[in-house]
Amino acid sequence: MQRIFAADIGGTNCRFASFSLVEGCLNLERVVWIKSAGLLDTDMVLTALERELETPLRAADALVLALAGPVQGGLRGKLTNGALRVDFTGLERRYGVARYRVINDFIAEAYGCLTEIGEQARCVVSPAEQAEIPATAGRGVLGAGTGLGTASLVHDGRGGWLPVPAEGGHVSFPFAGDEENDFHNFLCRELGYPFARGDDVLTGKGLSLLHRYLSGEDLEAREVGARALSRDTPTLRWYSRFYARACRNWILTTLCRRGLWIAGGIASRNPLSVTSDYFLEELYTTPHFAALVRSVPVYLIENKNSGLWGAAQAGLELLRREAH
Incomplete structure (x- = not known):
């Protein structure tokens, strides 16, 4: 054996x-x-x-x-x-x-999609647009915890899969509107960076800073999750929107038509952050390729x-x- x-x-x-x-x-x-x-x-x-x-x-x-x-x-x-x-x-x-x-750990998460863990993942967004998706279509993985990780899988044309590494968590994060840009300025002041990355917005560190910006409370990420991501709060609304935007961008970047799998400790411990109406609304807010985004199922990996x-x-x- x-x-x-x-x-x-x-x-x-x-x-x-x-x-x-x-x-x-x-x-x-x-x-x-x-x-x-x-x-x-x-x-x-x-x-x-x-x-x-x-x-x-x-x-x-x-x-x-x-x-x-x-x-x-x-x-x-x-x-x-x-x-x-x-x-x-x-x-x-x-x-x-x-x-x-x-x-890389997110290459591992990508490989995990090919195991029973990927099959058992909870579907949190069913395709809004039904379409014939080939079994060889790409798969994407994204998740926030201590850091923000990204990866994808592409078919090798011979019955196997190739993992594609990425550093999507270190790309500058897109903010929209005056309110969000005020938060971006706050992040830059706090972190001493010229711009904020996804790693600064969606991770535990980012969640704590977001909650402090919105509420004035200085809490650890786990405390924020228990207090502000388990019910409808400003922190949930903002965080869900940011998470959905990262997911939408990764779908469009990787063309993962077979599905996007969300990993990482924050979403698995606080599923409302990726199942709320705020998440779904932002996920589908795009002026281009809306049909593509709507055709992609999104799964939450709950197995730690x-x-x-x-x-x-x-x-x-x-x-x-x-x-x-």
Whole structure:
């Protein structure tokens, strides 16, 4: 029986999992969460993985680590919101693992759409315009948590899928109207930036700043979610509108006609932010290509281990390529 070890490391949480392959399908055996703080290098991560999974690394047929930050060459990467740096160069010699890869966390989320997690995701926006969508149409992924991540999947023409990385969270965010531009000026003053990115607007940091701007209350993101995203408040109205605008822009950027999957902790913990009427109204507000946007279903990934499933799917792809 083949086994895949997966890790999904964000700015706040680090997740480890062991998967077995049963008739070619992923089967989750064990999953453990720890805090990312204190993990500074490759050896610290791999030592923690062996300890938490209670299994030596050499027992894995493949190891894939998903990291919330830039990745180079499938071997090296660093956390955007953290001190961790990883380097898998020479991992076979050091730990006895033959197949391994470092991938961006939203590449993992994209791969996760191909697993049972993607199939189980909650449809929060059904297509307003019914159309024949080919099975090979592209898929998009977007989500906000500690950072804002984006990715997509395109069909390779041979029955497989290619993940396309992106840094959409670091693109300047589009504000509309005087009220929103006043908020933009506030953000720039608070952050010391010449312009605000999606990463500054939709993440936990952005949510806290938005709530402070609208209410005067200085709260952590989780407190804002519990107090202001669970019912109709100005914070919900603004945040839902901003989230929908990011989703609409990503649909148009990637042409993900098969669907857009929303990941990340903020939406999964506060689903009203992507199911409210404010979200739907903004999603469909576009003077161009309205029919395209209306034809795309939007799904909410509620499983908090979706990145682990995606990393395991990436490991499965490694094994499949070797088999062929």
